[in-house]
Structure formats: structure tokens, C-alpha cells
Amino acid sequence: MFLQKIYKEWRLLFWAVLFFIAAQCFFMYKGISTIPFFLYYMYGQKHPKKQSIDVILLKTPTGYFNTNKLSGREQEMLLNPIDLYISLKTKGDGNTFNINHRFSSTSINNYFKKMLCNDSLSIEQFPTWWATYYKAVAKPLHDSVTVVKSSVSTTYPYLKLDKDSVIFKVKIN
Amino acid sequence: MTITTTTYYPRAFMARCIFAWLTLILFYFFFTHSLVHQLVQPVLKYPGSDNTFWLVYATGIPSFFMQHKWAALLFDVALIASCILAVIFPQKKIFSLIAIVGSWLLYIFYCSAAGKHYAQIGYLITPHAFVVLNEKKFDLLWNLVRYWVCFLYTFAGLSKLFYGGFAFEGTMSNILLQHQALGNVFLEDGWRHTLSHYLIENPGIAQFFYRLAAMFEAACIVGFFTKKFDKWLLVGLVSFHVGNFFLLNISFVEQSLIFAAFLPWKKWAVHFQYNNKND
Numbered sequence: 001m002f003l004q005k006i007y008k009e010w011r012l013l014f015w016a017v018l019f020f021i022a023a024q025c026f027f028m029y030k031g032i033s034t035i036p037f038f039l040y041y042m043y044g045q046k047h048p049k050k051q052s053i054d055v056i057l058l059k060t061p062t063g064y065f066n067t068n069k070l071s072g073r074e075q076e077m078l079l080n081p082i083d084l085y086i087s088l089k090t091k092g093d094g095n096t097f098n099i100n101h102r103f104s105s106t107s108i109n110n111y112f113k114k115m116l117c118n119d120s121l122s123i124e125q126f127p128t129w130w131a132t133y134y135k136a137v138a139k140p141l142h143d144s145v146t147v148v149k150s151s152v153s154t155t156y157p158y159l160k161l162d163k164d165s166v167i168f169k170v171k172i173n
Numbered sequence: 174m175t176i177t178t179t180t181y182y183p184r185a186f187m188a189r190c191i192f193a194w195l196t197l198i199l200f201y202f203f204f205t206h207s208l209v210h211q212l213v214q215p216v217l218k219y220p221g222s223d224n225t226f227w228l229v230y231a232t233g234i235p236s237f238f239m240q241h242k243w244a245a246l247l248f249d250v251a252l253i254a255s256c257i258l259a260v261i262f263p264q265k266k267i268f269s270l271i272a273i274v275g276s277w278l279l280y281i282f283y284c285s286a287a288g289k290h291y292a293q294i295g296y297l298i299t300p301h302a303f304v305v306l307n308e309k310k311f312d313l314l315w316n317l318v319r320y321w322v323c324f325l326y327t328f329a330g331l332s333k334l335f336y337g338g339f340a341f342e343g344t345m346s347n348i349l350l351q352h353q354a355l356g357n358v359f360l361e362d363g364w365r366h367t368l369s370h371y372l373i374e375n376p377g378i379a380q381f382f383y384r385l386a387a388m389f390e391a392a393c394i395v396g397f398f399t400k401k402f403d404k405w406l407l408v409g410l411v412s413f414h415v416g417n418f419f420l421l422n423i424s425f426v427e428q429s430l431i432f433a434a435f436l437p438w439k440k441w442a443v444h445f446q447y448n449n450k451n452d
Contacts, residue, residue, distance in 0.1 A: 002320070006313055013313060033290065034224040035277075040325045041332035042292050047347035053354040066359045071205040072424040076287045077212065084219055084288035098222055115230050116220050125216040132213045137206050150358075154350050156374070158357040 052151035052161055056082050058134075059146040059164065065138060074137045078130075082147060082167060085126050093117040131170035143173040181308040182315050183442035187433075188263035188303050192272060194430055196256040198296050201426045203249075207283055209238055210245035215286035223290060229281055239282055252279060259303070269303040276300065295428035298322065319434040323396035326410070330390025338383070345383035346376035352421045365419055372420070382420075386413055396435075407435035 007014040024037045033039040056079050058065040067075050087094070095116050103109045127147075134145065148164040202208050218235070220226035229235060238244050252275035259268035276297055284290045298321055302314035338344045353369050372379035389409045395402055410432060414425035441447075 002316065010310055010313055013310075013317075017317065032222055032224070035226070035280075035290075036297070038292070038294060038325060040292060040329040041336060042329070043344075043348055044329070044332035044336040044338045046337040046341040047344045047351070048341075049343055049347050049350070053351055055354050055358060057358065064358065068355050068359060068361065068422075072422065073202070073205040073207040073283075076289070076291075077207060077283075081215075081217055081219075081286065081288040084217055088217070095220065095222075112227070112231060115233065115236070116218070116227060118217050122216045122218075129213065129216045133206075136211065136213060152354040152357050154347075158350075158353070160358045 050154055052153055054149060054151050055160075056167075057148050057150050057164065059148050060140065060142045061144070062142060065140070065145065070137055078134060078137065081126070081130070085123065085130075086149075086167060088118055088123050127168040127170050130168075131172055134170075135172055140172055144169060144171050181312050182438050183447050184303070184306070184308060184311045185263040186442055186445070186447045187315075187438055188269065189260050191300055191303065191430070191433055192256045192259035192263075192269070194433065195272065195276070195296055195300060196253065196260065198426055198430070199253050199256060202279075208249040209279065209282050210242065210249050212239065212245070212282070212286050214240050214242065214245070217288065218285050219288045219290075220285060221290055226281060226285065226290075229278075230285075234278070235282055235285060238278070239286065248275070248278070251275065263303075264306060266304065266306055269300060273300050273304065293425070293427040295425075295430035295432075299430040299433050315434075320397060322431045322434045323393045323406075326390045326393035330387050330393065333383075333387035334391070339387050342380055343376050345379035346373045348383075349373050349379060349420065369420060382416070386416070389413060403435040403437075407432060410435070 003014065003017065006017065020037075023034075027034050027037040028039060031039070058067065067079060070078065096113060099109055099112045099116065103112060130147070131145070134140070146169040147167045149167055150164045151161045153159050153161060199208070203211070206212075218230070218239075220230045238248050252272065255268045255271035255275060258265070259272055262268060280291075280294070280297055299318055302311055302318050305311050305314060333339045349369050350373055353366070353373065356366055356369075372382070390413070392409075393406060396406055414423075414428060417423040418425055
């Protein structure tokens with residue numbers, strides 16, 4: 001057995017592996033992914049059908065910019081933080097609650113909030129950062145873009161529903 | 174002298190291949206604007222509830238590299254250079270160590286800026302075995318890397334059973350609907366789009382593929398007991414990720430390094446007449 005082998009041949013590694021297994025079990029039980037103890041359960045849950053699916057669209061003077069033409073990583077970096085931005089604007093930083101929950105000492109509490117949480121200035125600066133990254137990856141010819149939230153029907157022919165709600169508008173050039 | 178058998182994994186040969194592979198992944202990051210200096214100093218951070226992210230953020234390291242253009246550029250250059258140097262000097266442990274630490278930091282920076290903690294982690298796991306030079310110890314660590322990969326996929330497969338995705342008939346077609354939403358807005362066509370629509374319209378067939386994938390993932394548990402089926406695990410993993418790429422548009426460039434755990438390195442060492450004395 002592999003564990004017996006490492007116990008005989010490299011005792012330190014044996015204890016490290018035992019620690020890793022214990023920590024992995026602990027974080028699985030707690031349901032908190034803590035790298036390197038990954039919780040690899042993506043797409044494991046039931047996915048019931050929704051009425052519509054929310055999408056983030058980039059409205060330009062010449063129509064919607066097709067973000068599917070970007071690479072997966074560029075698309076992730078461009079679209080995903082918008083959800084975080086919306087959440088920060090509407091609900092505030094969830095980590096403030098987590099820090100209050102985890103640390104009772106005021107000094108540690110304040111230090112972690114300073115290092116981990118997004119302040120109002122960062123949130124305010126987000127559209128400007130977003131525009132810089134957009135300019136780098138999309139190389140747009142237009143001079144402004146409006147980021148909107150919309151939805152797509154989940155019944156054939158899966159059309160975009162009419163209503164767009166504006167998240168922010170930025171100047172590009 | 175002809176080499177006909179090799180007891181240990183050919184560490185130096187493998188180091189050259191793995192770090193060359195990692196270098197290519199980093200070049201892919203470069204061409205997809207996702208190295209640290211290309212993130213143009215993100216203003217938001219997302220450590221989530223991950224304790225390791227918290228600890229790393231508490232040191233101030235991410236903020237320093239993410240907020241200083243030159244520090245970010247230096248970080249990227251050092252990371253790529255360490256990988257290239259690990260290819261050239263596989264027996265110098267320091268380059269492997271820098272590459273490993275740098276890759277983990279890059280993962281933390283990227284996920285934090287993207288506002289989501291991603292599961293594409295193959296490039297983080299595989300290089301770990303190269304932190305030692307001793308052949309015997311390297312052998313043990315390489316086996317551990319292989320077990321780690323087997324564990325992750327087994328866990329993913331069992332999660333699909335445990336959390337209900339496997340049993341629920343509409344799981345795959347609804348996942349496809351979600352992934353196709355943007356494509357539907359842009360009225361995309363082509364065979365990938367047509368295939369996705371066919372599967373959305375036929376949830377039973379879509380769910381068959383989901384279940385097949387889940388069963389394959391769970392079957393990775395066999396890797397804990399024998400290496401006899403490694404060839405099939407490799408074929409299964411490649412097929413699984415190619416399928417994900419075509420149906421869900423999930424790139425597996427970053428994840429591709431997990432394939433290395435199932436490659437026949439010892440056979441190749443014999444084939445290329447490579448032993449550890451060549452180092």
C-alpha cells in the first residue's frame with residue numbers, strides 16, 4: 001500500500017499526506033474551498049429550468065459587441081467581475097460579514113477588512129479599470145460602450161428579451 | 174549501453190517536458206491577456222471565503238503586484254524565466270520552486286481579479302513533484318500527484334451523484350442553455366451551435382452524456398488501486414475535456430497538465446534511451 005511505502009521510505013511525507021487528507025476532509029465537511037484543498041463539485045447540482053437566463057451585454061454604437069469572439073480567459077476577465085461589481089454596489093462586500101463572523105478582536109478585524117474588502121473608492125473606479133481592459137482585449141473602433149444586463153428566453157427560439165438595464169457607460173477613447 | 178528498463182521515473186527528462194509544457198501555458202495566458210501585468214491593475218478583489226486567499230491577501234502580496242505595473246511585469250518575466258530555466262537546468266531545484274510558487278500566486282491574482290475562483294488547476298498540481306532531486310523521493314511525489322488528480326476527478330464524479338445533478342433529467346440541457354445564452358443573442362450558427370441546440374431540445378440525450386461523464390469521473394477511483402488502466406484514464410480525460418470544450422466552450426489549456434500524470438514516462442525513457450545519468 002502506498003501509505004505504508006511512504007511511511008517506510010519518507011516519514012515526513014507520510015505525515016504531510018495524512019495532514020493533507022485530514023484537512024481535505026475538514027474543508028469538505030465545512031464546504032469551504034481552501035486551496036490547495038479544492039472542492040471539485042462544479043456542475044454537480046441539479047439545474048432546474050429557468051424562465052430566462054441573465055446575460056451581460058456590451059452595447060456599442062454599432063450594436064452588441066460579440067464577447068464570444070474573445071478567448072475564454074478574456075471573456076472571464078471582462079464579464080465576471082461585473083457580477084461582483086453589481087453585488088458590491090447593491091449588497092456591499094460580503095467579506096465584511098465573514099470577517100466579523102471569524103474574528104472578534106477589533107484590531108485583527110480591522111486589519112483583515114482593510115486587506116480583504118473592497119472600499120467605496122475601488123468600487124467607484126471599477127468602470128474605468130473595466131474600460132482599460134476592454135480597450136486592450138477588444139481593440140474597439142467605437143468611443144463608448146454601455147454595459148447592460150439583459151436576459152435570454154429559455155424556450156425556442158431562445159430570443160433575447162427586450163429589456164436592457166444599464167449597469168454603467170464608459171468612454172473608451 | 175542500451176537501456177532496456179528503468180526503475181525510477183526519469184526526473185530530468187520529465188522536468189524538461191513539464192516545464193516546457195507550463196511555459197506554453199504561460200504563453201497562452203500572454204496571448205489571452207491574462208498575465209498579471211496585462212490585467213492593468215484591477216481595482217476590485219475577490220478573496221471569497223477561501224482561507225488561503227485570505228492569508229495571502231493579509232500579507233499584502235497580491236495588492237503589491239496587482240497595483241504596481243512594473244512589479245506585475247517583473248513577476249510575469251520571473252515566472253516565465255523560471256520555467257524556461259527549469260527546462261534548461263532541470264537539476265536546479267530553485268527554478269522549479271519559483272515556477273511553482275509563481276503559478277499559485279498567478280492563480281490567486283487571476284481568480285481574484287476575475288471575481289470567481291476557477292477550477293482549471295492542472296498547471297498548479299503537476300509541477301509539485303519537482304521540488305525534490307532525489308530519484309526515490311521524486312517517484313513518491315509523482316505518484317502522489319497522480320493520486321491527487323484521481324481524487325479530484327473521483328470527487329467531481331461522486332458530487333454529481335451526491336448533489337443530484339446525475340439523477341435530475343434536465344441538468345445537462347439546462348447547463349447547455351446557460352452556456353449558449355450569449356451565442357443565442359448573437360445568433361451564432363455552425364456545427365457546435367447546432368449540436369448544442371439539438372442537445373437542449375433532447376434533454377434525455379444530453380443527460381446521457383452528462384451521466385457518462387460523471388461515471389467516467391467516478392471511475393477515476395480505479396487509479397488508486399492500479400496503473401494498468403492509465404492509458405484508458407488518459408483517453409477518458411482527454412475526451413472529457415475535448416467534449417467540454419466543444420459543448421460548453423471550457424478551455425482546457427490550463428488543465429491539460431493533469432494528462433501528464435498518466436503518460437508512460439518510464440517507457441519513453443527507455444525508448445529515448447534516457448536515464449537519470451543523462452542529467
